[in-house]
Amino acid sequence: MSGARFSKIYTSDLRVPAREVLLSNGERIRLYDTSGPYTDPAATTDVTRGLPARREEWILARGDVTGYDGRPVQPVDDGRPSAAARDEHAWRGAARRPLRAAGAPVTQLAYARRGEVTREMEFVAVREGVTPEFVRDEVVAGRAIIPANVNHPESEPMIIGRNFLVKINANIGNSAVTSSVEEEVEKMTWATRWGADTIMDLSTGRDIHTTREWIIRNSPVPVGTVPLYQALEKVGGVAADLSWEVYRDTLIEQCEQGVDYMTVHAGVRLAYVPLTARRKTGIVSRGGSIMAAWCLAHHRESFLYEHFADMCEIFAAYDVAFSLGDGLRPGSIADANDEAQFAELRTLGELTAIAREHAVQTMVEGPGHVPMHKIKENVDLQRDLCDDAPFYTLGPLVTDIAPGYDHITSGIGAAMIGWYGTAMLCYVTPKEHLGLPDRDDVKTGVITYKIAAHAADLAKGHHLAQAWDDALSDARFEFRWEDQFDLSLDPDTARSFHDETLPAAPAKTAHFCSMCGPKFCSMKISHDVRRYADEHGLSDSEALTAGMSEMSAQFRDQGGTVYLPLADT
């Protein structure tokens, strides 16, 4: 019965995907769908070939990009001594010549400023239930970004901004210690199946270039990276040997591959490094610590800070968005909201302004580890300093005493910071601080963050969010168990938990559950109250009270018990 109750549907001529749930009472509800063609029974997918380039036609139709040969891929891109060593995993699917701007910036921000509504804007307008003009205006204001590299035409456009549904990101990526290309691609499809709006590939081991190629070619959602990780690999892991040249080479490589947004730790300035010396947990951002090490080694201002305008020119040519990294974010409750953190945030505000001068879409990253009473200050200060650029936060964890449960410690902070105005939440899995997430951890992290994002949407009064809760509440009240499962963020788990206690098929249509058993069901009593009200045409409480004497007699006439069998509703 359950399989046929979902369908993948597409609306508008843009083929905007949605997950439609057919309820047993005949109602249908459409849910936001990030899973791409993989959940479409009519689509054929093959991860060795990649997804269809659905945006290619839109991009080319604008007539403002040109194809070119691109930077040759080199063995060092994968941390390999020679080309031969790469063969095992080499990407053999779709290989397009890279595109870049023929002249002026090709960013969604540049188009929006010219008053244009792009196909990408139309697409997200349908997804979000708003007008295309509203989308455009939010992009013009810098309050929202649509990460959409011209070299990632496989992606389904989405928008990140405080006036849209709160989004979540799932980090994947191998490390020097563990995991393979295949595992990472599977984690990507798995994470988007459960609701990840973007993916960040944070690989740090070998095969960085190749792993990323597999992920981007198969990803229906925007892909983010931290280019510094690969740049460091190219110089053998010695931070002092980093340079603008090797970093720039890495940016071009990743722009050509189709990375949609990149974390750039340009706010870690030389003068801020000493501010971390007395912290309880120093610098916990990998990118931040690498740049701090470079600044210390050279006693020079960060090359990322000094070359920020150069980066803007590159990003504008591909429509890569900045995710301005918070390299000095706190790594413990004790270090939250300190001088180092907020000094960097002020610099991120300056950089946001520079990026916007270059028409580059920009969001700003935030903490980390923050106790509940210090969360709101982060959002308020970021809005103020960064002129409402979308905020993108990691958690924050609201306590450090629960390793193994940091999806929960951070889910609490994520829900709150989302309510306060954060546009995208970077997930944390149960393995945070302990190890790399496996497939189950990825799912747990994604579901936890969907809860946080949705709770934030509800608290912000989003009508689509409330409708979803209402549909599930109705199903619960009316004992439509299958509907309740199907409307859940994780129908499989909801169904299996129910079946553990009441496995028999009739229990799924029963008008009670195992918590109270048939005799104690408060929902049944509520139905009696409502039925009396309906039968007597009583619509307000005064009238109801007035009619209660009569109702009381009827109630007793029907057996004097509240445990009447309920008619199906």
Added chain:
Amino acid sequence: MSGARFSKIYTSDLRVPAREVLLSNGERIRLYDTSGPYTDPAATTDVTRGLPARREEWILARGDVTGYDGRPVQPVDDGRPSAAARDEHAWRGAARRPLRAAGAPVTQLAYARRGEVTREMEFVAVREGVTPEFVRDEVVAGRAIIPANVNHPESEPMIIGRNFLVKINANIGNSAVTSSVEEEVEKMTWATRWGADTIMDLSTGRDIHTTREWIIRNSPVPVGTVPLYQALEKVGGVAADLSWEVYRDTLIEQCEQGVDYMTVHAGVRLAYVPLTARRKTGIVSRGGSIMAAWCLAHHRESFLYEHFADMCEIFAAYDVAFSLGDGLRPGSIADANDEAQFAELRTLGELTAIAREHAVQTMVEGPGHVPMHKIKENVDLQRDLCDDAPFYTLGPLVTDIAPGYDHITSGIGAAMIGWYGTAMLCYVTPKEHLGLPDRDDVKTGVITYKIAAHAADLAKGHHLAQAWDDALSDARFEFRWEDQFDLSLDPDTARSFHDETLPAAPAKTAHFCSMCGPKFCSMKISHDVRRYADEHGLSDSEALTAGMSEMSAQFRDQGGTVYLPLADT
């Protein structure tokens, strides 16, 4: 190595328990301990005999109670047709004659009002790190309660109030559908082992009396119940047949057994029932729906409301605390903060005042299902209407779309409402809305709620809470892996997650972890920054910046890399 790193210690002549963690750097940290004698290797426990009556001497020394024969236990107390049918599970351990007040109330509130500091108050003062006089004054003000029935001498005193550590309750109990006496006792010891501050026995099936006897005689924490559930069983499940007489009989029965606090749904008044008719999910509290049904059937005011003063007299004679039930709490996001809910809350405020006139300790229950932006209003209104009586809330869930994960949806709301001032949080397990929790669910619920309570303590600025986080952060920064595990809320899970990725024993002393691998460790870089600062006696950022040029040279002299092996610190 791990086993010997914890010890159960007792402080003061009152033998106040604590869990002491011995860290590898020689430091010790003491954590609040709810687990009772079960975790004391020097203690012998036997659940068939019950725990030692540690408070008996204190109670008798006050000279204000008398023993009496008590109400005879009857087969109907267990829902059995005859005494013979009970034999299988019958309690054969300690059986004391019940105690009750010889004259004046024997409540902690009555003593506090007379200026007395009881042994119970001294005990909780040690546990909480405050003075006994502060405890007494909070009890006098009604801002805190110490649930301590004179017939539950096995309990270790604890306090519930906004100016103390936030507490958590774990619900256990069988139902008509599932689970046994043995399982429930095991859930109790398991829940308190992980940190439950109180237990509620919500059994609704057979053997209610006997199950409760086993639980109370073995419980080191206060035990709460909802007497209405048992009263309803006594009248064959027919709500209309309930009466003050059968309810009163049940109260006496449970007072004599040693229940420390009882949920009483006396705020569900006749006039409020119609307010629920247009709700999305009606009445979801079992107790609330039973009373609504009774009011409907008789068209009379609730007998609980009318006999509230009579109950006060009974509770005052045993020191049973009220937990004024929120029978009209919302059961969905849509119904939060509505007229029905707040009408009842106003009545609970009136009842609080009456209970205090009788020197009965009182707390007030709260929702339920509330979106984030409506949580604070609940706390503010409750404080105002109930004159700062401790608030005791169930979650609240901040969204309804994630059955199977309602420990998380509610943990978010619980952390927030705890920060806003709720004194005790009633846990929710992953099985909420789907089935009865098993042992694993109980643990997950308790750990999630310990996270919420602790996050609230941190946000309220509790010094003991911050010290715990700091100790774990220090351990993390210094790569003391075993200390990090041992300081966790759940050391077993933290250790096993770490070992999944890096199982070798040396990895537990490694100065990196599997997330980044040895080359990308930001913590190591932070140590370099700190070491330079220490070596140069640089204690403020200006001096540090001034000294950076010299530092830079030294940094490069040492190899120009940040990946130096770190000396153990």
